[in-house]
Amino acid sequence: MKVLLLNGSRREKGCTYTALSIVAEALAKNGIETEILHALPTAESVSAVAEKLKTAEGVVFGSPVYWASPSGEMVWFLDHLAGKAGALLAHKAGAVVASARRAGTTATLDVLQKYVAYHQMVSVSSNYWTMVHGNTPDEVRRDEEGVQIMRVLGENMAWVMKCLEAGKKAGIEPPATEKKIMTNFIR
Numbered sequence: 133m134k135v136l137l138l139n140g141s142r143r144e145k146g147c148t149y150t151a152l153s154i155v156a157e158a159l160a161k162n163g164i165e166t167e168i169l170h171a172l173p174t175a176e177s178v179s180a181v182a183e184k185l186k187t188a189e190g191v192v193f194g195s196p197v198y199w200a201s202p203s204g205e206m207v208w209f210l211d212h213l214a215g216k217a218g219a220l221l222a223h224k225a226g227a228v229v230a231s232a233r234r235a236g237t238t239a240t241l242d243v244l245q246k247y248v249a250y251h252q253m254v255s256v257s258s259n260y261w262t263m264v265h266g267n268t269p270d271e272v273r274r275d276e277e278g279v280q281i282m283r284v285l286g287e288n289m290a291w292v293m294k295c296l297e298a299g300k301k302a303g304i305e306p307p308a309t310e311k312k313i314m315t316n317f318i319r
Contacts, residue, residue: 133293134165134188135225138181140195140206144170147231148194150269151282155192155229158286164190164293173208182217189293190225191253192285193244200236202243210247218251223306225292226253227285230263231272237263252309256292258285 137156141148149168156166169181185191193210195202214221228244230237241261248255262285264278265271273279 133163133190133297134167135159135190135192135289135293136181136184136188137166137168137192138171138194138206138209139168140171140193140203140209141231142196142203142205145269146196147264147266147269147272148196148229150266150272151229151231151264151278152192152194154279154282155227155286155289158283159290162287162290162294164290171206171209173205173212175212178209178212178216181213182220185217185220185224188224189296190227190256190289191221192227192229192289193247194229194231195240195244197230197232197236197240200239202230202240207243210244214247214251219309221247221251221253222309223296224253225256225289225296226251227256227289228262229282229285230261232263232265233267234265237261237265254292254296256285256289258282258288 137152139149152168159166195206226248230240258281260281265275
């Protein structure tokens with residue numbers, strides 16, 4: 133099994149990457165393969181992730197907080213990924229992570245979580261909101277509560293993925309995705 137961890141930060145190895153690395157460590161400890169990808173706002177980056185989604189069973193969307201919301205780069209990336217490969221997200225384990233110096237994390241998590249919900253992903257949580265605080269990777273690692281939250285998120289994600297896999301092995305298939313009905317309220 134494999135999880136893609138998408139880093140929506142302008143800094144490839146900054147605070148968001150550090151948070152995702154902690155989640156990846158917990159997943160690896162549970163026998164889950166991981167890959168952290170820098171989610172760049174380019175068509176090539178979106179296409180590369182779309183291709184990797186074909187063989188991944190889980191995805192973690194991570195973003196720093198910029199102006200009390202996810203980075204513009206991450207929103208651009210997710211909007212384009214949704215258009216190109218949103219169907220590949222259905223019924224996969226999904227989680228979200230926010231990284232902040234101080235505030236705006238719950239608003240950021242709310243935006244990211246909507247991508248999980250809209251695409252029929254199985255939402256994975258932790259023992260608190262999935263956020264870390266710090267202005268540098270070292271400060272993030274010193275956020276003991278945040279580190280625990282990331283570790284528990286990884287443990288929970290591994291468990292959910294193993295449950296989904298066990299269900300499939302027992303003959304329980306995910307429901308068929310219905311064709312989307314779109315109602316226009318203006319007549």
